[in-house]
Amino acid sequence: MTELSGLQIFKYLPASKKAEHTNCKECGCPTCMAFALKLAKHQVEIEKCAYICGELKEIYAQSSKQPQKTVEINGVKIGGENVLYRHEKTFINKTAIAVVVDMAKPDWKEKLDRIKNFEIKRVNEFLKVDLIFSKNGKTDGTIALEDLKNFDLIEFDGNNFDTAQKLIETRTKAVKEKDETCSAPVYVYFKHAEDLNLLCAKAAYYICKYANMLIFEDFDENMTAALMTLRQNIFTDPQKPLQVDAGIYEFNNPDENSLVFMTTNFALTYFAVAGELENLDVPSYLIVTPSDGMSVLTAWSAEKFTAKVVANTLKKFDFRNRIKTRRIIIPGLLAHMKEELEEELEDFEIIVGTIHAYETKDFVTALLQNR
Numbered sequence: 001m002t003e004l005s006g007l008q009i010f011k012y013l014p015a016s017k018k019a020e021h022t023n024c025k026e027c028g029c030p031t032c033m034a035f036a037l038k039l040a041k042h043q044v045e046i047e048k049c050a051y052i053c054g055e056l057k058e059i060y061a062q063s064s065k066q067p068q069k070t071v072e073i074n075g076v077k078i079g080g081e082n083v084l085y086r087h088e089k090t091f092i093n094k095t096a097i098a099v100v101v102d103m104a105k106p107d108w109k110e111k112l113d114r115i116k117n118f119e120i121k122r123v124n125e126f127l128k129v130d131l132i133f134s135k136n137g138k139t140d141g142t143i144a145l146e147d148l149k150n151f152d153l154i155e156f157d158g159n160n161f162d163t164a165q166k167l168i169e170t171r172t173k174a175v176k177e178k179d180e181t182c183s184a185p186v187y188v189y190f191k192h193a194e195d196l197n198l199l200c201a202k203a204a205y206y207i208c209k210y211a212n213m214l215i216f217e218d219f220d221e222n223m224t225a226a227l228m229t230l231r232q233n234i235f236t237d238p239q240k241p242l243q244v245d246a247g248i249y250e251f252n253n254p255d256e257n258s259l260v261f262m263t264t265n266f267a268l269t270y271f272a273v274a275g276e277l278e279n280l281d282v283p284s285y286l287i288v289t290p291s292d293g294m295s296v297l298t299a300w301s302a303e304k305f306t307a308k309v310v311a312n313t314l315k316k317f318d319f320r321n322r323i324k325t326r327r328i329i330i331p332g333l334l335a336h337m338k339e340e341l342e343e344e345l346e347d348f349e350i351i352v353g354t355i356h357a358y359e360t361k362d363f364v365t366a367l368l369q370n371r
């Protein structure tokens with residue numbers, strides 16, 4: 001049973017039946033409707049109203065049950081999910097990625113080092129393997145695989161043809177029916193696979209639907225990086241745009257004559273551009289305008305990226321006095337704003353840059369040759 005809405009609760013309260021005690025305020029709310037709305041959000045206890053019937057108490061208790069339990073393994077939380085689709089609310093705990101080290105194998109130390117040393121940075125987040133399990137022994141930083149049975153978890157075999165179907169059924173029963181036999185977090189165990197591409201494809205699907213943890217006997221840096229990139233996208237909160245602070249960012253020790261780029265504060269755009277500028281052997285500034293975390297075209301269409309916003313950003317960070325350069329490179333997608341920006345910024349020449357961040361290097365090389 002999904003959570004009750006305020007209106008569904010209200011149907012059981014005295015006011016909806018025009019019964020005695022209607023809007024009596026004894027619960028501390030001005031009306032029965034106000035109480036119902038608060039109760040739906042769990043902001044008031046059901047006992048505050050003494051006139052609630054047994055039927056409502058029962059269905060409220062049923063609907064308030066947590067669909068999926070949260071389990072913590074060595075500080076890593078898995079499960080605790082409430083929804084089938086991220087846009088309904090958000091997902092809570094990202095799918096943990098775990099690797100098994102078999103200490104009976106001669107190369108186990110080398111494998112363990114590779115797993116421990118693996119780290120990627122993406123959208124300002126450092127991503128590492130979440131858990132390392134060991135079998136046929138135990139060493140520092142690992143959990144004995146056999147101890148996994150002490151946790152309340154459901155296991156599926158990554159190689160079974162019906163695992164995807166079982167994952168969907170289990171999450172659906174947990175969320176829609178609050179079925180307690182399906183309320184434990186679910187992990188998928190992948191035995192050694194010959195075909196890493198197939199393994200990666202299956203794992204990617206199970207991250208989307210609906211594994212709480214993936215345990216691999218194989219470890220491959222490229223596959224892990226790909227899965228973590230996918231996972232980061234799936235487990236961001238859709239109600240909170242990923243954004244960075246507006247401001248002036250510096251790359252390779254710029255001075256007053258350095259190149260100046262501009263973009264919005266959508267995190268993915270920022271990190272794509274920043275990564276390219278960092279890797280250029282050229283000093284530069286990046287002006288990041290405030291745009292509520294919207295990408296450049298979205299920001300422009302929502303009037304969050306206007307000539308006025310740009311002018312205000314330069315003023316706020318006193319940028320005009322920090323540089324002699326009077327050229328600003330804008331994203332290629334905003335080419336149509338060139339004249340408008342030149343009018344607003346008066347003494348600046350606006351140069352239309354690339355549409356894609358990866359084209360920056362060639363663009364800058366050509367620009368510097370034609371200086």
Ligand code: SF4
Nearest residue numbers: 023024025027032049
């Ligand atoms: Fe309505 Fe119950 Fe609150 Fe009275 S105590 S206002 S009946 S919800």
